[in-house]
Amino acid sequence: MTIEDDRVVDSLGISKLDRKAVLLISDHLDWEDEEGHVRLFERKISCYLDFIRSGQIFESLPGAVGLPIRIELVQQYKPSESALRILNAAKQQLGEMGYEFSFHPLPAGYRRPS
DSSP states (O other): OOTTOTTSOSEEEEOTTTOOEEEEEEEOOOSTTHHHHHHHHHHHHHHHHHHHHTTHHHHHOGGGTTSOEEEEEEESBOOOHHHHHHHHHHHHHHHHTTOEEEEEEOTTOOBOOO
């Protein structure tokens, strides 16, 4: 389950740190094909919004009822400058919808493209 599979939620849980329902997107792709990568990201976000709006999130994670929701993009590769603008725009748009969005590298940090 990764950003390439827009039919599933990669990971779902409740953050012990801030008591938010967290939907994780696992992104292992570099940004060489930026246009294709952005399309995958948009489709994945759309899938996640459908999952939330349909109520499936609460069927899968009953403890999430009443909690704020965060979509979190964990990336293996550092986004390009234009990709950062797109991710920040997504953060703003999702925020306006009432959802938090964050993006960051894997815990070990970004890798360099091969």
